[in-house]
Amino acid sequence: DIVMTQSPDSLAVSLGERATINCKSSQSVLYNSNNNNCLAWYQQKPRQAPKLLIYWASTRESGVPDRFSGSGSGTDFTLTISSLQAEDVAVYYCQQYYSSPLTFGGGTKVEIK
Amino acid sequence: EVQVVESGGGLVQPGRSLRLSCVGSGFNFDDHGMHWVRQAPGKGLEWVSGISWNSDSIGYADSVKGRFTMSRDKAKNSLYLQMNSLKTEDTALYYCARDKQGGAGLRFYGMDVWGQGTTVTVSS
Numbered sequence: 001d002i003v004m005t006q007s008p009d010s011l012a013v014s015l016g017e018r019a020t021i022n023c024k025s026s027q028s029v030l031y032n033s034n035n036n037n038c039l040a041w042y043q044q045k046p047r048q049a050p051k052l053l054i055y056w057a058s059t060r061e062s063g064v065p066d067r068f069s070g071s072g073s074g075t076d077f078t079l080t081i082s083s084l085q086a087e088d089v090a091v092y093y094c095q096q097y098y099s100s101p102l103t104f105g106g107g108t109k110v111e112i113k
Numbered sequence: 114e115v116q117v118v119e120s121g122g123g124l125v126q127p128g129r130s131l132r133l134s135c136v137g138s139g140f141n142f143d144d145h146g147m148h149w150v151r152q153a154p155g156k157g158l159e160w161v162s163g164i165s166w167n168s169d170s171i172g173y174a175d176s177v178k179g180r181f182t183m184s185r186d187k188a189k190n191s192l193y194l195q196m197n198s199l200k201t202e203d204t205a206l207y208y209c210a211r212d213k214q215g216g217a218g219l220r221f222y223g224m225d226v227w228g229q230g231t232t233v234t235v236s237s
Contacts, residue, residue: 040223049208055223093158097221100172102160
């Protein structure tokens with residue numbers, strides 16, 4: 001099974017500042033057939049279901065603000081919130097869909113400093 | 114409106130069975146792979162099972178393999194999770210989620226529509 005490790009577990013960022021979340025997979029999730037990384041990012045606000053933000057490591061889901069961006073390849077990935085807004089307070093999860101069983105990272109809690 | 118709605122959760126004793134259901138609406142159910150994802154109280158997300166659009170491919174987490182069975186009914190736009198030999202560690206909020214693609218060969222693309230979940234509590 002592919003193990004997904006996120007860091008940090010939590011971070012506090014001032015409004016308008018940048019937030020960076022890291023995700024590392026125990027093996028490459030690069031899908032050679034289309035040269036895309038099978039990596040998604042989700043946002044889960046308190047008492048809500050998760051919401052897909054990013055797939056293929058860097059493709060923003062429709063309707064997601066452009067302050068959210070994903071980068072990385074192979075085994076190392078990053079989710080960046082360029083200018084943190086109050087509504088971005090949430091737990092963020094990375095997930096690989098390269099192979100079954102699909103696996104999630106442990107989550108990163110983002111709060112306002 | 115595109116949505117999925119789960120049902121069937123409840124309180125059950127260890128070793129007993131429970132069947133969860135999920136109904137999709139507002140989209141062509143047959144075009145999409147589907148998933149069950151769970152979240153234990155205060156914990157993170159855990160993928161439980163996924164199924165391709167035509168049911169040819171079904172995958173399970175190691176923690177439920179041999180105990181849980183996922184299926185879908187094309188005519189009813191429905192997804193099911195038959196949970197047998199339940200354990201206390203199966204206690205969680207169970208989400209139904211749609212995959213962005215068909216999931217053929219367990220090739221999934223990300224979960225873009227989620228329900229609000231149904232709670233399963235396993236306790237004596």
